[in-house]
Every structure is written in C-alpha cells, then in structure tokens.
Amino acid sequence: MTQYFYDNVQPKTGQGADAQYALSIYVPPAHCTDKHAKIENVFDKDDAAQVKMLLKNGAKCELCTKPKNVIASRPVKIDEKTTEHSEHVLLYPVGNSLMDKLLAKARDQSCVVFYSYNSPCVKTCLQSADNILGGLRNWINKRKGQMNAFVFQEIWQKDKDKDLQTEFQNIDKIVPLYRCMKSSNAMECRKCVNNNVVDPFCLPKKKFFLESLIKEVFFLFQELLTSVIKL
Template sequence: MTQYFYDKVQPKTKKGADAQYALSIYLPPAHCVDRNAKIEKKFDNVQAAQVKALLNNHTKCELCTEPKNVIASRTVLTSENKVEHSEHVLLYPVGKSLMDKLLAEARDQSCVVFYSYNSPCVQTCLQSADNILEGLRNWINKRKGKMNAFVFQEIWQKDMMDKNLETEFKKIDEIVPLYRCMRNRKEMECRKCVDNNFVDPFCLPKEK
C-alpha cells in the first residue's frame, strides 16, 4: 500500500523533491493484513493520478475519488497567513474535519490508514497548541476496537537530532498503532514502531 502511495500519489516540490503530504484511506481489512491484497482494486491508477494532480496543484482531496474513500492534503497557508501542516488539515476541526467525513463513509468492517510522508514534527504537530493528538483521539474514539493505523515513511528532517523522538512517538502509539514504512532497495519494509513501551530503532534516525 505505501509503495503504491509513493509510486502513484507522491507530490513533488518545484525542484522535483518529494513533498510532504498526508493521506487517509479506508479499505477492506485484508488490505491491511495481506501483502498480496491489491490496493488498485479499491484505489486505482486513475483515482491515484487524480489525487496526485490535486496535491501538485496544492489543492485538497476531499473524498475526491468515486468510491469516496480518500482524503489528502499538502501543508497549506491559511487565510491568516499561518502554516497549517498537512496532518492537521485532515484532522481538524474536530467533529467537522475531512477525517470525520471519511469516517462517516467508512464501513464498520474496514481498515482506516492515516499516512504521512514525513513523521509528525515534534515542535508543531506534537507539542504546540496546534498539535494533532486531539484529532487522533477523535478518530479512534469513533472506531474503538476496529482496525486503524498511522503510518509514516521518512523522519522529518528537523527532528533528526531530537532526543525526545521516542517519547513523542509513544504518545502517538498510545492513541493509534504507529508504523514506519521505509523504502529499502526500492521495496517498502514496514514495522510497528512501539511494542511493550519500546521504540524500534527502525522508526528512529540512524545513529551516526
């Protein structure tokens, strides 16, 4: 699934670098437990291209595909000239967010995945007044006991030296299971980040 996101949806900056964005999708449970499940059957190439085009144009996907199973956004500049990070865009305002609209469409027997290209930044997404934790709780409170996952690929570059990253990742995992999927020789390797209060080094910056 995450390889498909990278190959088919990943937006680019003007300089051609991978741009930060967040996407959430609901799928049949098999797509979250069976590596052989084909996401193209629920989010095909045409729909993925549609989402990518919107993101490259700095426009949000608000249930923009025909199945109404995807939302996505890049970081945006608000009317007050404030930067709103992509994860926050999808999760707020609580109760009226794009995530709330997605969850209203999702069936009870489904898997909801929240994907962010970069890990949520510590300073804004996890520690500031604009943190995303309440938004995550709102999501899980509506889907208690169901299949949910928060997935990131890269570690936000400004957090590469943050000594509190383990603590912050635990905060997320306490609410929703946190995973990292990282490209390794053009293939995605995914692991759960926290188990028994231990953070897998796979989810942290490599020690130099």
Template structure:
C-alpha cells in the first residue's frame, strides 16, 4: 500500500499539469488569419454607401480549428451558412444560432432610439446570463471547443470600455464559463474615433480577461494576425500606425 500514495500523488500532479497546459495554450495566429479572411470575404456587411460596416461575430469550433493551420473553417461554417448570416446582418437583423450547426452568433449595432445605439459587441454579450453569447456557450462541450469572438473594429473606448455600460462584465461571464479553455477576442481595424486614445491601457483591460488578437491585411492584402499583449506590453501591430 505504501507505493499507492506516491503514485496517486503523481497522477494528481500530471492532471494538474495537463490543465495548466490547456489553460495557457494560445490560439494559432495562422488559424485566426484564415478565419478572419473568411469572415471578411463571406460575412462582412456593408453600409448603404458600400463601405465595410461594423459587426461582431462569435463562433465555437473544435479545438483543431484553432491550432492546426491545415484546417478549413468552411468545414464548420460553410458558404451557405456564411451567406445566411451576411443576409441577416445586411437587413439589420442578428443571428442567434441561426445556422444549422448552431455554432454562430452575430450582430451589427442596434438602434435603441434616435440618439442611442447598442454596440454590436454589447448586443452579443448582454444581458449577462441570458445573452446570445450565453446561448452559444451552452452549445459548447467543455473538452472539445474553441470560442472566437470577432469584432470588425476594436471595441470603442468611450462606450465599450469606459462607460457604465461597458462590455467587460460580459467578457468575464464568457471566460468564467470557459476557464482553462481556448478563447480569443479578435479585432481587425482600429475604431477610427479612438486613434488618439490610450489604447495600450484599454487593450490591456480586455487581455486581462481574454487573450486579445488583431488580424489585418498587409500591403499585399494578406491577412496577418498577432497576439496584442506580450509580457504586459501591447505590441505595435495592434496599435494605430501614427506617421
């Protein structure tokens, strides 16, 4: 019996080590680049003037789709599903598990009244406990999912991050339900009105809750992604290009 105790201790140690490794595993930026390019090509809604419109989308996928660069997101979110989501967004409607796999939620900003708009990220994350995000998370299985939250623009500082109606509690609700799992918050463009804001401080607020990434097209129109915070420093890739 004496040898059982050390063996049991070893088993517990290995289990804890496995959970730690799971908890710190980063999403592959090549996978994120492929996802973001697909969202841009297949889902991106337009304004009446034909410009790219702000929207947010969240999807859950098998973990391989977040770590194996050979995977193709269209196998879990195909062209027909993407077209369905895009059509809803272009009509001003939202998608709450609207596709057959029931693995996607998406929304554009929602007009509350003539002066106020609920931002797209907030639409998906609230009300906490009954949000579209909560419905999406209820569909995920603990051990075999990766959840990616994508916003075309970075969350605006004034409303999304600093106001009493900010999105941070919604992000915490998401991560509290998925501790130790693969999660990523991704944005593409810097919100134009935030160019002169202290984005380093604001982006750290998000990254302290969920890993923050930026994906954007380079001069060759290739989508590239980077993790935004490294050793508590926000990398220049995720900040405005001030000339």
C-alpha cells in the first residue's frame, strides 16, 4: 500500500524532493494484512492521480475519490509565521475534521490507515499545546476494536538527532504505529513498538546503527564471559 502511495501520490517540492503530506484511507481488512491485496481495487490510479494533482496545487483531498475513501493534505500556510502541519489538517477540528468525515463513511470491518510521509514532528505535532494526540484519540475512540494503523516513511529531518523512543511509544499507546521504509524500490514495513520496546528500524539511522552495535558488543561480551567461565 505505501509503495503505491509513493509511486502514485507522493508530491514533490519545487526542487523535486519528496514533500511532506498526510493521507488517510479506509480499505477492506485484507489490504492491511495481505501484501498481495491490490490497493488499485479500492484506490485506482485515476483517483491517485487526482489526489496527487490536488496536493501539487496546494489543495486538499476531501473524500475526493470515487469511493469517497481518501482524505489528504500538504501542510497549510496560515500566515507568515504559522503553518498547520498536514497531520493536524486532517485530524482537526475534533468532531468536524476531515478524519471525522472519513470515519463516518468507513465500514465497521474496514481498516483505517493514517499515513504521513514524515514522522510527526516532536516540537509541534507531539509536544506543543496544539499537538495531534487528541485527534488520534478521537479517531480511535470512534474505532475501538477495529483495525487501525498510523504509518510513516521517513524521520522528520529536524528530529533525526532526538530521542524518539518515548514519542513513538506515546503514539503507539493510542494507535498501532508502523514504519514503511523504501529500499531497492521496495517497501519494508514493521510495527514500531512491541511490548513497549521500540524497534530500532523505526528510529533514525544513526540511532539504529548505534543500538545494533551495542547489541553486537553485548553479545560478544557475553560470549567472551562464557568462555572465561568455562576455563
């Protein structure tokens, strides 16, 4: 699914780089559990192209597809100093948001996926008074016991040196958090938090490498200690 988003919806900046956007879609459950399920059956390429064009032009997709199953937005500039982040655009105002309108149409047995190209930024989306956590809770409160997922692809560039473990744990306590990372023209997806432990796959590469190195050193130390004890 996320590979399809990247290939058919992903907007670009004026310089041609991948741009931040958020999209939410409801789909039959198989599309969230079976990698062979064809997303085109519920979000065809014509609809995807329309969403991409709206985003390119700075507009929102407000249930703009034929099945009325997609919402999407780029960040929205409010004034010279303020930009509403794309996740916030979809989730607020609580009770009358685009997400509320999407959920009103979603079938009980559907899977609702909220996708953000970048991870939610710590400063504004997760820690400010105007954070997105209330919007996420509103979503899940309306979908208790149903299939839901929050998915991101890249780490927000300004957060690559931050400790994101606690932030990701806080999101996962509300809605299951996943990362789908592009490599060799394919997407690898993993759940970010299991038993309250954050998978290094979901963390910045530097931290991922460091934690992997620590684990390897610890393993070698255990092996060495075992050998010494045997002697």
